[in-house]
Amino acid sequence: MSESDIIATPAVEPNGTPPEDRVHDKEDRLRTSFVREVLDAVADGDDEAARALVAGLHPADIADLIELTPTDERADLIEALAGMVDADVYAELNEHVREDVIDEMEPQQVADLAAQLDTDDAVAILEDLEADDQLAVLRAMEPDDRAAVEEALTYPEESAGRLMQRDLIAVPEHWKVGQVIDYLRSGDELATDFWEVFVVSPDHHPVGTCKLSAILRSPRTVQVSDIMARKQTLIPVDLDQEEVALKFQKYALISAAVVDPSGRLVGMITVDDIVHIIQEEAGEDALLLSGAGEGDINEPLIDTYKSRVRWLAANLVTALVAATVIRFFEDSIARMAILAALMPIVAGVGGNAGTQTLAVTVRAIATNQLTGSNHWRAVWREIRVALLNGLTIALLIGVGVTIVLGSAQLGAVIAAAMLTNIVIAGLAGVLVPLGLEKAGTDPAVASSVFVTMVTDSMGFLVFLGLATAAGLAG
Amino acid sequence: MSESDIIATPAVEPNGTPPEDRVHDKEDRLRTSFVREVLDAVADGDDEAARALVAGLHPADIADLIELTPTDERADLIEALAGMVDADVYAELNEHVREDVIDEMEPQQVADLAAQLDTDDAVAILEDLEADDQLAVLRAMEPDDRAAVEEALTYPEESAGRLMQRDLIAVPEHWKVGQVIDYLRSGDELATDFWEVFVVSPDHHPVGTCKLSAILRSPRTVQVSDIMARKQTLIPVDLDQEEVALKFQKYALISAAVVDPSGRLVGMITVDDIVHIIQEEAGEDALLLSGAGEGDINEPLIDTYKSRVRWLAANLVTALVAATVIRFFEDSIARMAILAALMPIVAGVGGNAGTQTLAVTVRAIATNQLTGSNHWRAVWREIRVALLNGLTIALLIGVGVTIVLGSAQLGAVIAAAMLTNIVIAGLAGVLVPLGLEKAGTDPAVASSVFVTMVTDSMGFLVFLGLATAAGLAG
Numbered sequence: 001m002s003e004s005d006i007i008a009t010p011a012v013e014p015n016g017t018p019p020e021d022r023v024h025d026k027e028d029r030l031r032t033s034f035v036r037e038v039l040d041a042v043a044d045g046d047d048e049a050a051r052a053l054v055a056g057l058h059p060a061d062i063a064d065l066i067e068l069t070p071t072d073e074r075a076d077l078i079e080a081l082a083g084m085v086d087a088d089v090y091a092e093l094n095e096h097v098r099e100d101v102i103d104e105m106e107p108q109q110v111a112d113l114a115a116q117l118d119t120d121d122a123v124a125i126l127e128d129l130e131a132d133d134q135l136a137v138l139r140a141m142e143p144d145d146r147a148a149v150e151e152a153l154t155y156p157e158e159s160a161g162r163l164m165q166r167d168l169i170a171v172p173e174h175w176k177v178g179q180v181i182d183y184l185r186s187g188d189e190l191a192t193d194f195w196e197v198f199v200v201s202p203d204h205h206p207v208g209t210c211k212l213s214a215i216l217r218s219p220r221t222v223q224v225s226d227i228m229a230r231k232q233t234l235i236p237v238d239l240d241q242e243e244v245a246l247k248f249q250k251y252a253l254i255s256a257a258v259v260d261p262s263g264r265l266v267g268m269i270t271v272d273d274i275v276h277i278i279q280e281e282a283g284e285d286a287l288l289l290s291g292a293g294e295g296d297i298n299e300p301l302i303d304t305y306k307s308r309v310r311w312l313a314a315n316l317v318t319a320l321v322a323a324t325v326i327r328f329f330e331d332s333i334a335r336m337a338i339l340a341a342l343m344p345i346v347a348g349v350g351g352n353a354g355t356q357t358l359a360v361t362v363r364a365i366a367t368n369q370l371t372g373s374n375h376w377r378a379v380w381r382e383i384r385v386a387l388l389n390g391l392t393i394a395l396l397i398g399v400g401v402t403i404v405l406g407s408a409q410l411g412a413v414i415a416a417a418m419l420t421n422i423v424i425a426g427l428a429g430v431l432v433p434l435g436l437e438k439a440g441t442d443p444a445v446a447s448s449v450f451v452t453m454v455t456d457s458m459g460f461l462v463f464l465g466l467a468t469a470a471g472l473a474g
Numbered sequence: 475m476s477e478s479d480i481i482a483t484p485a486v487e488p489n490g491t492p493p494e495d496r497v498h499d500k501e502d503r504l505r506t507s508f509v510r511e512v513l514d515a516v517a518d519g520d521d522e523a524a525r526a527l528v529a530g531l532h533p534a535d536i537a538d539l540i541e542l543t544p545t546d547e548r549a550d551l552i553e554a555l556a557g558m559v560d561a562d563v564y565a566e567l568n569e570h571v572r573e574d575v576i577d578e579m580e581p582q583q584v585a586d587l588a589a590q591l592d593t594d595d596a597v598a599i600l601e602d603l604e605a606d607d608q609l610a611v612l613r614a615m616e617p618d619d620r621a622a623v624e625e626a627l628t629y630p631e632e633s634a635g636r637l638m639q640r641d642l643i644a645v646p647e648h649w650k651v652g653q654v655i656d657y658l659r660s661g662d663e664l665a666t667d668f669w670e671v672f673v674v675s676p677d678h679h680p681v682g683t684c685k686l687s688a689i690l691r692s693p694r695t696v697q698v699s700d701i702m703a704r705k706q707t708l709i710p711v712d713l714d715q716e717e718v719a720l721k722f723q724k725y726a727l728i729s730a731a732v733v734d735p736s737g738r739l740v741g742m743i744t745v746d747d748i749v750h751i752i753q754e755e756a757g758e759d760a761l762l763l764s765g766a767g768e769g770d771i772n773e774p775l776i777d778t779y780k781s782r783v784r785w786l787a788a789n790l791v792t793a794l795v796a797a798t799v800i801r802f803f804e805d806s807i808a809r810m811a812i813l814a815a816l817m818p819i820v821a822g823v824g825g826n827a828g829t830q831t832l833a834v835t836v837r838a839i840a841t842n843q844l845t846g847s848n849h850w851r852a853v854w855r856e857i858r859v860a861l862l863n864g865l866t867i868a869l870l871i872g873v874g875v876t877i878v879l880g881s882a883q884l885g886a887v888i889a890a891a892m893l894t895n896i897v898i899a900g901l902a903g904v905l906v907p908l909g910l911e912k913a914g915t916d917p918a919v920a921s922s923v924f925v926t927m928v929t930d931s932m933g934f935l936v937f938l939g940l941a942t943a944a945g946l947a948g
Binding site: 027028029030031032035036058060064067068070094181184185192193194195211212213215216217218219231243246247248249250251252253254271272274275276278279280282283285286287289290291292295297298301304305308309311312313315316318319320322323324326327330331333334335337338339340341342343344345347348349352353355356357358359360362363364366367368369370371372373374377378381384385388389392393396397400422452456460 | 775798829831896
């Protein structure tokens with residue numbers, strides 16, 4: 001141990017990797033200096049040193065390390081670490097990075113990897129492969145694993161069937177606590193990670209769940225059906241993962257039974273498989289609203305380009321609509337060029353007001369807070385907020401323009417246009433996403449193009465129209 | 475049972491409330507018709523009917539029902555449901571709605587409520603109260619509960635200390651599995667909800683954790699220290715909840731030990747308390763980026779106004795900067811008003827390109843994917859994406875303007891300006907948030923004002939500047 005180890009060793013060592021302070025910064029990210037140290041060791045051919053540094057890291061941290069490594073150094077890093085990059089690391093790896101890495105592997109290697117994983121993680125790796133690579137890997141797998149993965153792949157992408165594990169503990173109602181404990185102690189081939197035991201009827205329909213704490217706290221002679229919770233949240237096997245995530249969140253679930261259309265228990269989803277999805281689904285609003293597509297920094301460049309340029313092209317069209325509005329007023333502008341300088345203010349601040357309302361509405365819809373029961377209340381609320389905002393900003397710009405440009409009339413025109421556009425923006429910001437939601441479209445994806453078009457066009461129209469009507473540019 | 479019950483009863487009944495289909499829509503939201511039915515019953519004074527409808531609903535659904543009820547009907551609803559609105563419902567309630575409801579209650583009622591809750595939920599209710607109301611409630615509480623809540627309130631808001639429960643199971647290393655099970659069966663005052671047992675040293679420092687499944691699967695004679703996981707993620711009691719959430723997610727935790735600065739075990743956080751925070755923290759980016767503040771549709775109107783108008787005022791300032799840029803070119807515009815119609819296209823599409831990059835960068839920073847190890851790679855990536863996007867959009871607008879307006883020179887000018895502004899936008903979109911992050915500011919909060927200012931001003935400057943330099947408006 002170096003001297004700094006002794007000094008730096010903190011009271012809290014999240015993963016027992018000494019010296020913790022050299023590995024992670026206080027936000028639990030791998031330090032740049034640590035990543036550099038590992039990569040330098042690999043570059044120097046000193047695999048031993050690299051392995052010593054990485055030893056003891058959590059699989060999630062090894063996955064982070066691989067992601068933070070430049071693409072062209074990843075193969076060398078993985079080779080140097082060899083056995084340390086195990087199936088758990090692959091399960092944690094960003095899907096684009098994983099695809100890159102797995103593309104370099106033989107089918108047999110991928111099959112061995114998949115065999116070590118829970119079905120859901122194996123499926124996550126296999127579903128990204130090209131059809132023929134997938135087949136090659138499936139052929140190299142053990143028949144049991146292969147059957148499980150193939151069955152999972154029959155369910156729709158991003159559905160409960162892809163997320164669930166098949167390994168779970170199910171016991172009949174008439175069992176006693178003692179029997180359950182003996183059963184759990186008996187079999188080595190039973191699931192290892194579970195938090196609840198499912199109680200099933202003779203035809204394998206779930207009738208209740210028993211928390212492990214309830215089993216542990218009850219005498220051996222108590223019947224399972226007396227301590228189980230009868231109310232349970234069952235997940236249909238074809239339910240979309242976003243809905244699964246909302247159920248876990250709403251009902252504070254740790255694990256839940258997955259049932260097929262006939263109600264038979266076919267799998268289990270645990271909360272640790274869901275937290276990623278909760279995070280992804282909640283975070284994607286910001287990306288979708290801005291048209292950034294998947295927004296993953298590890299995505300292939302060409303995919304990023306494709307998704308973003310589509311959006312920019314759509315916005316080019318809305319900008320052209322706004323430009324057409326302006327062209328109607330070219331004469332006014334030619335006579336009074338200051339209008340051209342002021343009009344983007346009305347459009348721009350209106351656009352911001354619309355985006356605010358939009359973000360709030362999309363979020364409230366996504367979290368099921370805004371439903372048919374309260375949408376008119378939400379619209380009325382946005383109108384009032386828009387009036388307050390509009391009056392404030394209109395006053396500021398109206399007084400400012402009057403003083404700076406010395407024209408009370410111009411000040412009044414821009415104030416009136418600003419108030420109008422902010423109210424229109426507020427209405428568009430709440431009505432567009434509600435309308436798209438009603439039409440069955442994801443409001444986060446399409447709303448902002450519409451709202452921007454409205455706030456831009458109306459901003460120019462109202463301002464230039466009022467100025468022209470007031471005879472300012474006469 | 476009515477006829478519709480028999481027909482409608484689905485195979486899957488998430489909460490056992492018949493008929494499930496009448497209560498929830500397929501996205502698990504309360505149906506508007508169901509909410510209406512309950513509120514109509516309350517309005518008719520038919521409390522019995524209202525209670526029958528609500529009977530069997532999960533506390534989270536009762537909380538949703540209260541949130542979906544118009545403000546002025548909430549008191550009647552809660553009175554009609556009386557005992558059904560229990561502490562668990564209050565724990566699930568939106569904080570603004572809860573504040574409203576609790577404001578109407580006597581301190582003793584609030585104290586009774588808090589006494590039924592885990593410390594973390596009681597704290598969540600009490601921390602929102604005014605100081606003197608809080609004191610009144612604390613005085614009305616049992617000394618034990620009061621002490622626990624008061625201690626929690628000494629930790630910073632949104633820290634692990636506020637989130638943790640004090641009730642947990644801790645056992646010494648030398649215990650055997652049998653002893654643990656006997657201990658759990660013995661005490662009625664022990665915690666009821668736990669998923670792991672913490673193993674502690676004689677001075678109460680955590681040395682490992684035992685999943686309950688590991689305990690259940692091991693013979694009584696096995697020593698706890700032989701089946702416990704020694705690697706564990708410890709949460710410092712003053713850690714911010716956002717960091718706590720990232721740790722739960724990264725390491726797929728179900729529960730984790732909370733330790734004080736000396737390393738002693740002082741509490742436990744379970745994942746069900748964290749999923750809300752993961753969702754909130756991930757979702758707030760969209761709201762922060764758009765300046766919508768907290769963005770809660772239940773927030774008091776005046777608070778919403780205050781947070782949004784500040785942002786609009788900031789954007790007004792950036793719009794004024796852009797207007798100033800335009801004023802330099804008033805002569806050109808007076809001579810060639812079409813420039814005024816085209817300039818917002820350059821600024822607007824640039825703004826969108828900047829927002830895309832910004833959303834991706836902010837998200838990658840928030841999820842710890844973008845660190846010092848790879849930020850130059852990210853910048854270089856954004857430059858390449860911006861060049862591809864810029865070339866595509868410049869080509870489209872350049873050709874379009876040339877054809878429609880019949881001026882190849884104007885087409886060339888707008889194409890060059892567009893390419894330049896999209897590249898500038900891409901750079902600003904990645905460098906501004908990285909810079910703010912480095913400066914210790916939340917990049918989601920402040921970035922977009924800067925980026926908009928850059929894309930607007932530069933869009934106008936480059937386009938009008940090039941047009942003027944090219945002698946178009948001569």
